[in-house]
Amino acid sequence: MLFYKKVRSGEASVVSGISKTRVYFINHFINPIFEKAEKMNISLMTIEIDRRGPNGLICKDNIRTDIAVTFLIRVNPTTEDVKLVASMVGCERACEINTLETLFSAKLSEALKTVGIRMDFEELFSNRESFIEDVIKVVGHDLNGYSLENVNVDYLEHTPLQDLDEENMQDSEGIRKIKEIIEENSN
Structure with a gap:
């Protein structure tokens, strides 16, 4: 089961889990059983x-x-x-x-x-x-x-x-x- 995560302009999505940490600046999928996505404000x-x-x-x-x-x-x-x-x-x-x-x-x-x-x-x-x-x-x-x-x-x-x-x-x-x-x- 995958969840779709939206990433807005001025944000980054930091995904951590059993594999290495990944960063997305665009929309992406995560597996909520093994991964956690946090949003970071990267605007001015x-x-x-x-x-x-x-x-x-x-x-x-x-x-x-x-x-x-x-x-x-x-x-x-x-x-x-x-x-x-x-x-x-x-x-x-x-x-x-x-x-x-x-x-x-x-x-x-x-x-x-x-x-x-x-x-x-x-x-x-x-x-x-x-x-x-x-x-x-x-x-x-x-x-x-x-x-x-x-x-x-x-x-x-x-x-x-x-x-x-x-x-x-x-x-x-x-x-x-x-x-x-x-x-x-x-x-």
């Missing part, structure tokens, strides 16, 4: 990183930057990667936001800091494409079965002066730099 999911105030990004010129970035991530739609993710976190949890945040938030946040410290605030503000490209390079595309598809900067401004700590060496240097820029632009 978003992780948002929002760094503001004292947690803002520090630029090369020590200007602290409030930034919100959206990362588009998915399970890479290959047999090997679907199997890897299924064994690592399970089919059901593969695209839960909490799972993705646990797996990737630290790495993504670190990539933002790594690239941000290489650029002055004005360079970052006026050249977001370069910033995004560099973040993608730092993160990499292969993330243990997941892939980074795109990065979007949703918000970018220097952190307001009242949110900066004058006792912090980087913030005090950033405050000085912001005041210089304001003075130059007012003349």
Whole structure:
């Protein structure tokens, strides 16, 4: 007796049983006595990183930057990667936001800091494409079965002066730099 399993767009079917694990991206049959089929969401999911105030990004010129970035991530739609993710976190949890945040938030946040410290605030503000490209390079595309598809900067401004700590060496240097820029632009 065979059961027909439908696989929708944006899904994979992971079949396990007495033989090796198989992955299907199209409709297929299983023998329910010997096999179990689980669906895995392989569509795009978003992780948002929002760094503001004292947690803002520090630029090369020590200007602290409030930034919100959206990362588009998915399970890479290959047999090997679907199997890897299924064994690592399970089919059901593969695209839960909490799972993705646990797996990737630290790495993504670190990539933002790594690239941000290489650029002055004005360079970052006026050249977001370069910033995004560099973040993608730092993160990499292969993330243990997941892939980074795109990065979007949703918000970018220097952190307001009242949110900066004058006792912090980087913030005090950033405050000085912001005041210089304001003075130059007012003349």
